[in-house]
Amino acid sequence: MKHSMLWAGALLATTALSPAYAQDSAVTIVLGEEPDLVEPCMATRSNIGRIVLGNISETLTELDVRGDEGLKPRLAESWELVNDNTWRFKLREGVTFSDGSTFDAADVKHSFDRAKSDQITCEISRYYEGIEITPSVVDEHTIDFTTEPAQPILPLLLSLLTIVPSETAIEFTREPVGTGPYVMSNWAPGQSITLERRDDYWGEAPAVSTANYVFRADPSVRAAMVQAGEADIAPSISAIDATTDMDASYPNSETTYLRIDHSVAPLDDKRVREALNIGIDREAFVGTILADGTQVATALNVPTTLGWNADTEARPYDPERAKALLEEAKADGVPVDTEILLVGRTGNFPGATETYEAIQSMLSEVGFNIRLQMVEVAEHEQYYSKPYVQDQPVLVGAQHDNSRGDPVFSMYFKYHSEGRQSGIADVKADDLITRATAATGDERVALWSELFGYLHDEVIADALLFHMVGHARVGNDVEFTPTIATNSQLQLSEIGLK
Template identity: 65%
Template sequence: MKRSLLLAALLLGSTLSSAQAASGPITIVLPEEADLLEPCMATRSNIGRVIMQNVSETLTELDVRGDEGLMPRLATSWEETEPGNWRFHLREGVTFSDGTSFDAKDVEHSIERVMSDKNACESRRYFGGMTITPTVVDDNTIDVTVNPPQPILPLLLSLLTIVPEETPMEFVREPVGTGPYKLTEWTPGQRIVLTERDDYWGDKPDVTEATYLFRADPSVRAAMVQTGEADISPSISQIEATNPATDFSYLDSETVYLRIDHNIEPLNDVRIRKALNLAIDRDAFLGTLVPEGAILATAIVPPPTLGWNPDVKVFPYDPAEAKKLLEQAKADGVKVDTPITIIARSANFPNVTEIMEAIQAQLQEVGFNIDLKFVEVAEHEVYYSKPFKEGRGPQLVAAMHDNSKGDPSFSMFFKYDSKGTQSGFSDAKVDDLIARASAAANGDERAKLWSQLIAYLHDDVVADVLLFHMVGFSRVSERLDYTPTMATNSMLQLSEIKIK
């Protein structure tokens, strides 16, 4: 009897050890194709979900699973030696996926490349309004001077991907990075395959290979995980999220909104912008086309971002007042009958088509002449970012903005400053508040300035049609140990996935 119990215990121990050491390939099904795999574009969600921290790493990393705050990645430590100057100490023994060694010259080149006007790096927008000068101290040390001083520069650098110094300024098709995986296959429109590296500097991940597939329909993505054709779908709709064993919901860091182009009549009239906001019944979407747990938005950043202003109130649903404002503007000669186009990104989030069609109908009901146009992600960027097309008509660009970093600096300059790449207007007070808040080292003062900006943008400028801070739904195979986070929609780290 004792011998049988001992044998059983040994067998059980062997089984547990095997389970703990499980590794192998997985398949991930995404809603949008990756039009690029350029490292400096990894801040765009359809690209970052694939390569951010998997192929391309950053100097620092924000802990979104715990309370460690800003963590080392390719930099092991850093300190501000004087206002505006930071010294970063770099990890030794790191190699890129092409076999070359990582050192301070690679960091210098990566910063200069992102800030160069020879490309259209999306991550540059997070460093708007500042001049960044990297200076190599030695192979493992680099100074970064920023003007005006930025007290959260190490946090900002959590979005700057590092590439070899040999990388051209122009975009590359195949990324070379220091991450735990390398790109081994990319068939546009069909699949992307990342394979683990034997020479990665960090811990060996459970996932040996990841195949990315693309399906626009959220019900198809959910079904693929259910049948075992895929292991993870980071984005499914609330309707499909019915299995508590595999489905997760979480308040993510995405804000859905309509960016208003103030430069074109009639959108240059604040009465028109207010009417747009008053015409939409935001509450009617909650629990129907938008998940019940979503929060109505009053800012481009979600709570509890620093400076989020609880005193700013959501525009009420008041179609009568919207019609009144349109009539007043028309009486003053504003061309309120001009067709306005909503430009939306196909498969950007679950129910995007139905949500935009409902908004179109609500705007038409109060008297707006609204067209609706859906485009793929690459074309969407043409409408969303500068330089805007000459001769364009009035536009509302439907978008979903992610800020999981906890500070409005990751949103405000490029969204609202006069020189911001996605700003639809110019306002001197907005520019001043952004500059002062970004440079404020005192946390209370910084929060106060961001709070003032949020109120001014919403109540006085009426910058956008702010809609929802979204709830995300994911489906994860029961063979995996993985819980989505608020950052999952923009960054899906394979090294965090465990295989049972």
């Protein structure tokens, strides 16, 4: 099997502009969350990826979310399956990093080894958990990746590996160096980040010369800034504010859910987890706090994902049964009166605080003892990833983004016993994840489908909430159309100027 496609350079959302016109083309983008880091290996976290991914840092491959090209070359020109367990990538020549150093296979190997290093906790490494992957330099522009078990979609997995120079230290950096079309020229913590277009970028020069990122937690403020011409793009505003011809809705790939830690009482009791699920009136959020078109979730991945199980049905809101389940568990000695901490991430999505406040109220009405705590992204990570806080039971309110279309980007680190953000330890789930990850064709589809149904119906792994709908406001001086990936990545090369 061999893939080889011509790379046409960075995408432009409009016709190419002359260099003279583009020299003084600055845009301002207003985001809801400030990044706590600008580290490339953390770019799969949405607050970082919107700035870094595809702008400062590039990947070997790239999924086409605007057309039908599927997986496209970026820093890799082509790839082929050498044997069942080894993929070979031919790398693009003539590429330099923003520090002037030349891109080669040693940089790719170092980037992967650094991401997987136990000396730092890189966000992108979670997508490679449960797979033994060994990169080997063949020559300056050729690298092999050997996997155990075999990985039929490894080129897609590598669409998340951000490439840094081999000289990059293992510790997190505050001055990212990449092969992308932009370099970070200024970071004023709490205020703004500025990216400047590189003159020596290997690909086609984007229209935007300078991007200023500013941060406002209130979605109404973000919308008003674009309306007033103080910003050009607000990629995430609330449905309530999306009322003008400057606004566009888009089905994003985010699923909102409550991660349940099954290792702590009373959440270790299946009846309690069922009561959590049926004690939330999900339909009440749609068209009120959340946008029309928001879907009630039955899986952590959106319905377009490979192996989606259409037979899995959402549990109906049933507060009386929820109360009865808690009483039954209490009679058996389960400490259902224990305080449960609900942790939400401030600014994670428009209406996040209101959503978690409503959930707290609903669960309290059926008999749970819920305390809500809204935190910023860095503190949220302390609850979201292992080792978990163990002094009390915790529900972590979060969003999971999988725009790649295969559950392999979700299932191990979310649901395997060894997964970094898993709340369960289930032998059958582990087996299904292991087999599905290595499977191909109809077998892969069937195994993922079985896992979706098992997690929802039998394990009651989490309190799944919503498949989200995004809204963006775009100013009159630019052209930009949001996609399913906009919540996690916003490539400046996709912005056109009028």
